[in-house]
Amino acid sequence: MQPQMQVIQGDITTLTVDVIVNAANSSLLGGGGVDGAIHRAAGPSLLEDCKRVRQQQGECPAGHAVITGAGNLPAKAVIHTVGPVWRGGSEHEERLLEDAYRNSLRLADDNNFTSIAFPAISTGIYGYPKAAAAEIAVNTVAAYLRGYTRLEKVIFVCFDSDNAALYQRLLAQRGTPTGE
Numbered sequence: 600m601q602p603q604m605q606v607i608q609g610d611i612t613t614l615t616v617d618v619i620v621n622a623a624n625s626s627l628l629g630g631g632g633v634d635g636a637i638h639r640a641a642g643p644s645l646l647e648d649c650k651r652v653r654q655q656q657g658e659c660p661a662g663h664a665v666i667t668g669a670g671n672l673p674a675k676a677v678i679h680t681v682g683p684v685w686r687g688g689s690e691h692e693e694r695l696l697e698d699a700y701r702n703s704l705r706l707a708d709d710n711n712f713t714s715i716a717f718p719a720i721s722t723g724i725y726g727y728p729k730a731a732a733a734e735i736a737v738n739t740v741a742a743y744l745r746g747y748t749r750l751e752k753v754i755f756v757c758f759d760s761d762n763a764a765l766y767q768r769l770l771a772q773r774g775t776p777t778g779e
Contacts, residue, residue, distance in 0.1 A: 602744040606766040611756040612640035615673040617712035623679035625658040632723040641670030662698030682721030700739040716754040737769040
C-alpha cells in the first residue's frame with residue numbers, strides 16, 4: 600500500500616495517531632505556539648521525559664529530533680524536532696527544515712509507527728515563510744515515503760485555513776494520494 604499524505608485544519612493535540620511531532624525549541628522544555636499547546640495537553644510527564652532527554656544529550660539542535668512518551672495525549676509518542684529560525688535563507692534554513700522533517704520520519708520508522716502528524720514547523724515565532732515551509736515539508740515527506748517505510752499515513756495539521764489551503768494545493772499539484 601502506498602503511504603498517504605493528508606491535510607487537516609485543527610488541533611494536533613487531539614489526533615489519534617501513533618506519533619505527533621512537536622515543533623520544539625532547543626531546550627525541549629516547552630514554549631509558545633504548538634510547543635506550549637502540546638506540553639499543556641500532555642501534562643507534566645512530557646516535561647519530565649524532556650528533562651531526561653536533556654540530561655542524556657543536552658539541548659536539541661536545529662534539524663535534529665528526539666522521541667518521548669505522550670503523557671495525556673491520544674498519541675503513543677511525541678517526536679520533538681527543532682526547526683530553524685528564519686534568517687533570510689542565508690543560514691542553511693532550508694536544509695535544517697528538511698532535516699527536521701526527515702529525522703522525525705526516521706524516528707517514527709525506527710519505533711515501528713505507521714501514522715504521524717506534523718505541525719507547520721518553524722512557521723510561527725521562528726518566522727519561516729509559510730509557502731516555502733509548506734513546499735519543503737511536502738517535498739521532503741514525499742521523497743521519504745518513496746523509500747522503504749512502515750509509515751502508512753502522514754498528516755499535516757494546520758492551525759489556520761490559509762496554511763491548510765497551501766498544503767492542499769501542494770498535494771493536489773503532486774497528485775498525491777490523500778486517503779480522503
